Structures are given as C-alpha cells and as structure tokens.
Amino acid sequence: xxxxxxxxxxxxxxxxxxxxxxxxxxNTWRGLTSMRTALILLFLLALATMPGALLPQHSLNExxxxxxxxxxxxxxxxxxxxxxxxxxxxxxxxxIYLLLMISLVGCLLPRSVEHARQxxxxxxxxxxxxxxxxxxxxxxxxxxxEEVVASARPLLxxxxxxxxxxxxxxxxxxxxxxxxxxxxxxxxxFALLGLIVSVALGSMFSxxxxxxxxxxxxxxxxxxxxxxxxxxxxxxxxxTNLAPFCVKVNDFTARYLANRQPTQYESNVEYQxxxxxxxxxxxxxxxxxxxxxxxxxxxVYLLDHGYAPTVTVTYPNGEKRTQTQxxxxxxxxxxxxxxxxxxxxxxxxxxxxxQRKKQLAVTGLFAPTAAMQGKLLAGSTNPELRDPVFAADxxxxxxxxxxxxxxxxxxxxHQMIAQNRLHRVDRVNLKPGQQTKLGDGTTVRFxxxxxxxxxxxxxxxxxxxxxxFAIALLLGLFGSLVIKRRRVWLRAKPTADGxxxxxxxxxxxxxxxxxGEEFTKLSRALxxxxxxxxx
Amino acid sequence: xxxxxxxxxFSDYAFATAIAIYVFAFVLYLADVAFNRQxxxxxxxxxxxxxxxxxxxxxxxxxxxxxxSTADVDVPEPKGADRPLSARFGRMGVALTVxxxxxxAASIVLRGLAVERWPLGNxxxxxxxxxxxxxxxxxxxxKRFPIHRIGAWVLLPVIVLMWLxxxxxxxxxxxxxxxxxxxxxxxxxxxISASTGLLLVPGVASLMYLLRSINENNPRKLxxxxxxxxxxxxxxxxxxxxTIFAFPLYTVGVICxxxxxxxxxxxxxxxxxxETVALVAWVVYAIYLxxxxxAGWRGNPAAAINSIGFVVTVFNLFFINLVTxxxxxxxxxx
Ligand code: HEM
Numbered sequence: 001x002x003x004x005x006x007x008x009x010x011x012x013x014x015x016x017x018x019x020x021x022x023x024x025x026x027n028t029w030r031g032l033t034s035m036r037t038a039l040i041l042l043f044l045l046a047l048a049t050m051p052g053a054l055l056p057q058h059s060l061n062e063x064x065x066x067x068x069x070x071x072x073x074x075x076x077x078x079x080x081x082x083x084x085x086x087x088x089x090x091x092x093x094x095x096i097y098l099l100l101m102i103s104l105v106g107c108l109l110p111r112s113v114e115h116a117r118q119x120x121x122x123x124x125x126x127x128x129x130x131x132x133x134x135x136x137x138x139x140x141x142x143x144x145x146e147e148v149v150a151s152a153r154p155l156l157x158x159x160x161x162x163x164x165x166x167x168x169x170x171x172x173x174x175x176x177x178x179x180x181x182x183x184x185x186x187x188x189x190f191a192l193l194g195l196i197v198s199v200a201l202g203s204m205f206s207x208x209x210x211x212x213x214x215x216x217x218x219x220x221x222x223x224x225x226x227x228x229x230x231x232x233x234x235x236x237x238x239x240t241n242l243a244p245f246c247v248k249v250n251d252f253t254a255r256y257l258a259n260r261q262p263t264q265y266e267s268n269v270e271y272q273x274x275x276x277x278x279x280x281x282x283x284x285x286x287x288x289x290x291x292x293x294x295x296x297x298x299x300v301y302l303l304d305h306g307y308a309p310t311v312t313v314t315y316p317n318g319e320k321r322t323q324t325q326x327x328x329x330x331x332x333x334x335x336x337x338x339x340x341x342x343x344x345x346x347x348x349x350x351x352x353x354x355q356r357k358k359q360l361a362v363t364g365l366f367a368p369t370a371a372m373q374g375k376l377l378a379g380s381t382n383p384e385l386r387d388p389v390f391a392a393d394x395x396x397x398x399x400x401x402x403x404x405x406x407x408x409x410x411x412x413x414h415q416m417i418a419q420n421r422l423h424r425v426d427r428v429n430l431k432p433g434q435q436t437k438l439g440d441g442t443t444v445r446f447x448x449x450x451x452x453x454x455x456x457x458x459x460x461x462x463x464x465x466x467x468x469f470a471i472a473l474l475l476g477l478f479g480s481l482v483i484k485r486r487r488v489w490l491r492a493k494p495t496a497d498g499x500x501x502x503x504x505x506x507x508x509x510x511x512x513x514x515x516g517e518e519f520t521k522l523s524r525a526l527x528x529x530x531x532x533x534x535x
Numbered sequence: 536x537x538x539x540x541x542x543x544x545f546s547d548y549a550f551a552t553a554i555a556i557y558v559f560a561f562v563l564y565l566a567d568v569a570f571n572r573q574x575x576x577x578x579x580x581x582x583x584x585x586x587x588x589x590x591x592x593x594x595x596x597x598x599x600x601x602x603x604s605t606a607d608v609d610v611p612e613p614k615g616a617d618r619p620l621s622a623r624f625g626r627m628g629v630a631l632t633v634x635x636x637x638x639x640a641a642s643i644v645l646r647g648l649a650v651e652r653w654p655l656g657n658x659x660x661x662x663x664x665x666x667x668x669x670x671x672x673x674x675x676x677x678k679r680f681p682i683h684r685i686g687a688w689v690l691l692p693v694i695v696l697m698w699l700x701x702x703x704x705x706x707x708x709x710x711x712x713x714x715x716x717x718x719x720x721x722x723x724x725x726x727i728s729a730s731t732g733l734l735l736v737p738g739v740a741s742l743m744y745l746l747r748s749i750n751e752n753n754p755r756k757l758x759x760x761x762x763x764x765x766x767x768x769x770x771x772x773x774x775x776x777x778t779i780f781a782f783p784l785y786t787v788g789v790i791c792x793x794x795x796x797x798x799x800x801x802x803x804x805x806x807x808x809x810e811t812v813a814l815v816a817w818v819v820y821a822i823y824l825x826x827x828x829x830a831g832w833r834g835n836p837a838a839a840i841n842s843i844g845f846v847v848t849v850f851n852l853f854f855i856n857l858v859t860x861x862x863x864x865x866x867x868x869x
Binding site: 035036038039042043045046049050052053054057059060088199208257259261263264289290291292299301303456458460463466467470471473474477478481 | 709710716717719779782783786787790793794797798799800801802803804805806807808809811812814815818819821822825826829831832855
C-alpha cells in the first residue's frame, strides 16, 4: 500500500479487553508489512548478497575457499564460521529473504482485496471544485449539457465512466483509466514470490554432475552417482532415482584459431531413454557448446574435452592388457595434461600378496604438440594433436588401490612410494607406437591417444516454472510501469445566458510526469468536440 | 572467420577520434558554465516561459500542469547575435557530442564488420557500446528535458570509461570462444549493456540532484558549481523517467542471461560474481522505485539510492571482470 495516505486496513477497533499479546502481534505484523520495512529489507538483501561476489564461496570454488581460509588465519575462520564463505545457504541470508517474503505476502493480500473492491465500485464523484486539481481546463459552448455529455462519451471510449446529474441541470462524467497498472503491479509481486519459491524448490530437488566419456563410442548411463566423476546433489536427492538415460559419445571435434583460441567444440552422440532403453534403439544428436541435449527431463552439456592415452602392457608370459585413461588438462590453452594409467591385475598371478608386488602404473605428462627442452618434455605448444609425446614414469609394486582409501584416477598414491612399496622402474618419452622394456621383461607400449568429451548432466525439475514466473514478472512490470492510473472529470453546467460552461479536471494517481501532455490533448478534444457541432 | 585488419584499424581510429571529440565537447560544456555571469545578465532580458510556442502554441486552453518549476531554469536561448558567448559554447558542446556519437557509432559498426560477428564480445567492445548508448540517451533526453547543462558530467565518466577501454582493457579484434557463440549472447549482452548505458544518465542526474540539495542546505557549499545545474525537479524527473524505462529492459537482460546460462553452463543461475552483482544492482533499482512512491523517501533518499545503483553497475562492469574470476569469461584482458 502506498503509505502517503496511511490507510488502515485492519478491522474497526472494537472495545475489547486490551490484549497485549494480540496488539503486539498486530503491531509486529503492521510493522513487517509496511513499505518502510520492505525498503529496509530490500536494502539488507542487497547488502547481504554482496559478500558472495567478493569473497570466495564454498559452493563455487572449494579449493580457492580453502586456500583463502588458510591464508587468512583467524579472520578466515571467523568468516567461514559466520557463513560469509557460503552466503547463499547462510542463516542470516535465509532470514532476510524469508522476512521479505512474509512482508511481501502481508503487503499483497490486503492490496489484492482492496483492488478487487475498487474494480467493482463506480468511478468516484466529480469534485465540487476543480481548483485543487493539478490539471484543469474550461470553455463555454452554446449546446446543452446533455449534448456535451453525449459528444464527450465517444471520446472516453476505453475509460470506465459514470454519468451523473447534479442540481440545476448540471451533468457530470467521472472517468477512470489504468486499473491494469495495479493489476500489473500485483502480478509482478506475486510472480516474484512464485519465482523465489520455484528457485528454492528447484535447489532442493536438483542435481548436477560431470563425467568424462572417451569419444570412441563409449557410454555413460545415468544410473547413479557412481557413474559420475563428480556429482553434486541437492539436499533432497539421494541418488537412487536419477532420470534413466544413456549417452554414447562417438566422436569429438575442436576447432581452433591460429592463436590456439578454440572456436568450436562439437560431438556426435547417440542417446536412449524411456522405452528405447528396452528396445535398444539409439537416437543421434549433434552436441555442441550452447546446445545441450535434453533427454528424460535432464540436460547433457558438452563442456570441454581432453586427451586419453592408450597403453598396452605385454607381460613376460606374453599376455597383453590394454587400457585407455582420461588425463586431466593442466594447461587449458594447450591441453598439456597429466594422469595415470593403472594396471592392477597382473595376469598369471593369483596370490594376492604377489599381485600387489607386480601392479603397474604408467603416469606422467602428455603433450598434444610437444615442446622439448633437450630430453625433457617441457610443455605443449598447441592444443591439437600435431606431435604427441607421453613423458611416462613407470611404477611397479603396490598401488594401494585396495587399501580402502579412495584414490584419484589421475594420480598414484605417493605414500606407497614413500613406504617403499612402489618403485619407479622406468622414465621415458614415448611417441605413439613406441614402447619401452622393463627389467623383468614386461613391455609398455604407448599406442596412441583418444579424445574424450567432458559432459555435464543437470537436472532441475522447477526451472520451467522459474521461467514462467520470470515472464509473468516481466509482463507485470511492463504493465505497472507503462500504464498510468488516472481520472478525468467533466462538469457541464448551464449558465444564465443559455450557454453551457464545461470544466474538465484530471488527476494522475501515480507519478504525474508525462500526464500533462495526455490531458492537454484529451481536454482539448473534449472541449472542442461539442463546439465543432454547433458551428 | 578471418579478421579484417584494415577495418579493425579504422574502427580503432574512429574510437580514438570519438574520445577526442568528447573531450572538446566537455571543454565547451565547461566553458558554458564558466561564462555564466555574462549569461545571467542576458537572462534578465529574456523572460519567455519554458517550451512556449511549440506544443501549446496557439491553443486557447489555459496552461495546465505542464508548466512547472523547471521554467525558471530553462530559459530558451536567445536567437542569433543576441546569444551570449556561454550559450554558444553550450550549443557547440551539444553539436560536438552528436558528432562524437556518430563517429563512435561508426567505430562500433566497423568493429563488427571487421570481426564478422556482433561487436559485443569483450570488455572493450562492451564499454564502447555502453558509452554510446549513454551519450545517445543523454542527447535524446536533453531535447525533451532542460538538462543539457549536465552534459559535462555525463561526458566525464564516458571519457574516462572510453579511455580505459582503449588502453587497459583493449582487446584485439578476434572471434569469441565457443561458450560465447550464441544468439542469446547477442540478445543478452546487447540488452544489458543498452540498459546499463541508459542508467548512466539517471545516475549522473541523481548525483547532481544530491549536490543541489547540499547547496540548498548550506548555500555557501558548492555555490559556483550548482548555479548552472538544472532544477532539482527536472533532475528528478529525468532520473525517474529514464529509470522506469531502463529497469524493465535491465530485467529482460538478466532473464535472457539466465536463459543463455541454462543453455551454455548447465544452470540458469550459478551465483557467479557478475550475476550476483547484477542482482544487487537490480534490487537497488527496485528500492529506488519503491522509495520514489513512499512518503518520506522521495527526494534525497531516492536520489541517493539511484546514485548507489549507478555505482554498483559501474562496479560490476569493472571490478568484477578484472578482479574476480567467474564464468563471465569475456573480460578479454589477459
Ligand atoms: C521482494 C522484493 C520486492 C521487489 C524486488 C519489488 C520490486 C518492485 C518494483 C520493481 C516495483 C516497481 C513497479 C512500479 O513502480 O509500479 C515495485 C512497486 C511496488 N512495490 Fe514492490 N517489490 C518487492 C517487495 C515489496 C513489498 C514487500 C511491498 C509491500 C510492502 C511492495 C510494495 C510495492 C508497491 C506498493 C509498489 C507500487 C509503487 C508505485 O505505485 O509506484 N513491494 N516493487
């Protein structure tokens, strides 16, 4: 409610026993739903949102946040403890927007009721005196008041009008326009409410995860959190009921400029969901950045890519094992990458203790276009596969994968080396097709590299509602800012000499700016329409 | 996607030329203010009410609410040789601003032709567009409202921004990275930067409003400076009318950004610093609109809030791109 006219929406005061609790509640409610409180709460909201942009946030970048905390000592810990490093899930942030929502509801309900009532009422009586109105004009004509009113009527098409008679043959018109402004305003605020609620619900039931899929026809199936490399569920998602679908990545292509800036990533995929899962039917899709695959209510995005070296180990007994492993790009502009290909099961050995002495890992750096410094691989000069080199360290021994501790797929457990259970047995630069022979007769061959596509899978059941409310919010906003609420009154009064004095007055209920021009046009039309007739 | 180096070169020349022209215009606006006394005397000779002769010319209607307190500031310029020196400077300033805008627009178009894409892909291009819209908005508004004397203070931030754009933030003409290749980019960034440009004028007008208030409270403060500013009423109206135009536009821009984010990043809102500050700015302008219709909050508080909105917007434009690393990776500075 606009607070200039302090309108009391409460029920009329009855003479009851004064109840302190009730009056306290009522006053709190009034206070909470006043425009002043809304203003202050909005201010607080703006203020409270800011730290999220200025300080590192757990939700956005965990490692940066941890570094920040450790670098800032007690100050960092204090900020962390008080929620400044996780603003949007902090208690005080929630408190502010909950209060704001209560205030909004408390403000909207009475206003909606009030507005509905006004819609049914007739336009208000013509004021006695136009002197106090900001806009007014008058003219004297020779036609009768009835004719004035009759010729004014078509000019006020689209206005809500009420015609009345006053003593002494005076005729009046009250006209009002712009009720949609208030409708727009209410729609805006209700849509805002709906939007906030949808966003909140969405964040409870959404999930999101990343997975690297080698682009050689490998598959990803959305069967559970374990299928992902990283999985971030909302508080209400336990991972048991993910939308069922599978994606097969057939190829990946990246295009670059001469300066190594990527210009385009694309990938041909196939997917299946619903009954395709049973029938085995695959459907093709051309996946690009900015053009996600929408399947089973989820979205699949192509985020990035990388290289996955293939290594074949030939054991002394002649058996071979081949493995392709995703490597992690450490330099985004050149795709200089690191990783580890692990061979945990050595064929021909059944004794677990012996097994653990013979596990093998090929770790190291991979450059799609090698930059050599003597015999050392110093980096990559290009993201494309022009001169691939794998600077490999071969380790033999116990990889510690069955120690129960989770292990990164990109690294070996360095504690195993420290404990002398894992040994480096070779260090060599390999080009595709090259191999190295270890002391025990095992050969390690670098077969070549495949590309992998980093996919992101996202699920948000309410995002359509967020969009719907956002559009409603916009329409409401346009309505409430474009439409002006205004009233025009006309009084046609017979004078002593038989002519008629017409006075026109107007009031814009909301911002006055710009109403003058409209009134000038309208009043001129109203005053001259009748005059035109009697000429 | 070849880059046309010649066109890009010409675009840069035009950009530099536009800055130079704006600097000249700025000096002329200042001259208008400096030669004030001479003009004050001239004013006494002319006492025609504002806007007379144009819209209401020849009507028999009594003047309605249109003639307002702005009349005492906006004395129409006397014609021809009668025109005092300062007024001539002022008019030259406006003319030069128009010229500068044309040159700047040419620079933007040439840039777009050179890179064969919509020329809003990095901070430099972003600034070029925002400042052009700001200047354009000022010129249009100055035709309808008596505010051309804040020209210098609109030009000042524009010149500073453009200078920063041409030096620190300059990015060579180049195609953009895959995430930025979307028609939603065109829609989102164009709308956001257009509304940001529009909000420049209310920001400056509100700041001037506050300066006038300071002077009213203590006439000795800022007396010389304030003398030549438009009346508070006109400043307030320009700020409000422009804001209610720019605010929905800004809202559309934010929503388009969310739609684009949903397609490109996997989530329509990720609390990326740029988004966050955009939301803060949006809330500040919502506070302004509320304040403008709440008794006791009109006038100075509203003007202060609008100024804060402007500061937040500029902060978002620079600080966030340069200092934090979010997903809005188009900073184009390395
Ligand atoms: C959640 C935060 C809120 C936001 C973002 C918001 C935003 C807006 C915006 C942008 C307008 C401008 C539209 C116009 O001028 O007609 C507006 C108007 C209005 N709002 Fe809010 N609002 C919020 C909360 C509230 C609350 C809690 C109240 C009630 C106390 C309220 C009462 C009003 C009223 C009465 C107007 C009309 C002002 C006028 O006639 O110009 N708003 N609001």
